[in-house]
Amino acid sequence: MAQAFAIIIFLAMFILIIMDKWPKQYVTLGCALLTLILVFGVGMHSMDAVIETLNVKSIFTQGFWYTGGQASETSSGINWETIVFLAGMMIMVEGMAHVGFFRWLCMRIAKLVKYKVISIFLTFMVLSFVLAMFIDSITVILFLAAVTVELSQLLKFNPVPMILSEVFCANLGGSATMCGDPPNIIIGTSLGYSFSDFLGHTGVIAIVCLFVILLYFYLIFKKELSDNGADSIDTASLPSPESAIVSKKGFIVSTVIFLLAVVLLVSHASTGLTVSCIGTFIAIITLITSGKNALTLIKKIDYHTLLFFIGLFVVVGGLEQTGVLVLLANLIGKICGGNLYLMIAIIIWVSAVASAFIDNIPFAATMIPVINSLAATQGVDLSILAWSLAMGTDIGGSATPIGASANVVGVATAAKSGHIIKWGRYCKAMVPATVIVMIIATIMICVRYVH
């Protein structure tokens, strides 16, 4: 009965998220409450399952903050490491946005390439990729797309091709590191992989794909972007990058904090600091240095997303505790019959197709226990399945306007200025790009890891 409750609640949660009738944090929290009552209470009569899923005690263990160079322990239930890290990064990003960092960076690059539309197009794609390696893709696109629209009005070009390319590269950049995309944070913290583990595996794939994708978007959008009135624009009349900076001191401080966060993340496998420790540290120094704006930054934390994650982890915990995910893993194992190529292909492509239509975060959270169980029962290296899952969920979301958060923000920013991006227009450009990257990722994972 507990299994049936867990499955029904999980499916109801997914359907309600897709229907988008209520804020999704209410959906996951409501379903989490039902999981605690119906699955753990009525179905399992297990207080231990409740305690294990709420997982509060993990915060008070040393391993939550410092692993001493060892891989952190795998735990089920609410992944507080992800929650704390995300909250910390949100504060840092808000601090950077507050002083005008992102707008300055975009305007600076546009000026560096002398406001040539094709050069802006290419450099903004790379910028989107690099920023999304360290910062959430929503923030990256929020600023990049806004500046793109602004430049399109000044330089008289259609911003849609540029925004679509930026969105794709943000999702691609997010796949390159552990903190780039929420599925990667959950995969990394749940399975004990570090920032450099991701960089050395998904990062390599993402960088190879970036070159191919730059060429792809250049070829399909070159004509559209070349057709503009930029030649007649007096670039001296354009706003200077420095005008974006709200506070010079704040700007320098937030740039230093950002670089510090990058250094700490890149080196966290050797320093032993966990991402939750880094997130907390970065948040504290951002708040201390922002003085009276500290309260504003705290208020700007996206609590909705954090609550969404908490509810989600509990619902997935219900599936995990009742053994449903082990059954799913056994089913995948049976279909594959020990064929690792098939297993990789199934994980990448099923994740990609699912993520194109549904939120990739719940999908990844559900699949983590599945691949964990698959690795244990089939004798497969867990990391191979983890990289396959990361690439599938991170990139698959690019295919449709609703697949990933960055897509919605990009499409909405364009539409706000009157540039309509229909599903057809979106998918025509993005589906082939997604398929190209998925093919490259599948080949690279198979060639590199399967012997």
Added chain:
Amino acid sequence: MGQLIISIGREFGSGGHEIAEKLAKHYDLPLYDHNLLDKIAEERNLNSEELKSYDEVQDGVFHRRVRGMSSSMTEHVAQLQFDYLKEKANAGESFVVVGRCSETVLKDNKGLIAIFVNGDKEQKVARVSKKYELSESQAADLMKKKDRARKMYHNINCDSKWGDSRNYELVVNSSKLGVDKSVQMLIQYIDARVANR
């Protein structure tokens, strides 16, 4: 006379648009309807046909919201028009506007007179059937479809319900007096309202 904004909400086939045209002509005011998107497109160098395909239509199922931002194009096209109307109203312009949730969007403007035009089914079917050269059943189907879309569009974008008399100063059944006499009656009311300011 001061600022005068006449908002006309209407059922499909009620002649509401024709009434709006005649009021605009009588008061020598610009008429904003679907042409609003032409104006927005012209001013911002956009594709008006693309914008119009999302004008006052029922929203699709496949969209998603992230931090208050939506992937629904219908919602954005509606907001573009709302912003444009507010801009015009705040600039002190007088105009007649058909639909576009204008009775709600502009409700804080003192120059606003909000009217809703409905009609009896038989007359509406006859009007639609004649105008679009359709059989009666085809006209009834089209009417049903259009009114459902307008209702959805309105109710998604406004707290109040479409056609609810509490949103409007006057609700007129155009089938009772016909378009011309309804226009005359409305002119009398509008003149009295303006004189009473």
